[in-house]
Amino acid sequence: MRILVIGTGGVGSAFAGIARRREFFDHCALADYDVARAETVVAATDDGRFSAHAVDASSRARSMPMHTCGPAAKARWRLAFGR
Numbered sequence: 177m178r179i180l181v182i183g184t185g186g187v188g189s190a191f192a193g194i195a196r197r198r199e200f201f202d203h204c205a206l207a208d209y210d211v212a213r214a215e216t217v218v219a220a221t222d223d224g225r226f227s228a229h230a231v232d233a234s235s236r237a238r239s240m241p242m243h244t245c246g247p248a249a250k251a252r253w254r255l256a257f258g259r
Contacts, residue, residue: 184208196221207231
């Protein structure tokens with residue numbers, strides 16, 4: 177299972193700390209407007225299953241990190257947003 181977490185403030189960083197002790201997922205992408213904050217949380221997990229990404233959730237056109245999604249999700253996103 178792949179997980180995308182938008183926001184690495186208090187809740188997102190707490191989620192990462194708990195999730196790193198679990199084995200039910202393959203990868204967790206942590207995304208934040210401030211990519212440095214996401215990178216800090218990833219570094220704190222010390223777990224290769226986590227990655228940091230920049231996302232601007234205030235912009236509909238830029239709020240979908242396409243590289244973290246499978247083909248079906250990408251197709252739905254293109255239909256919904258015309259990209």
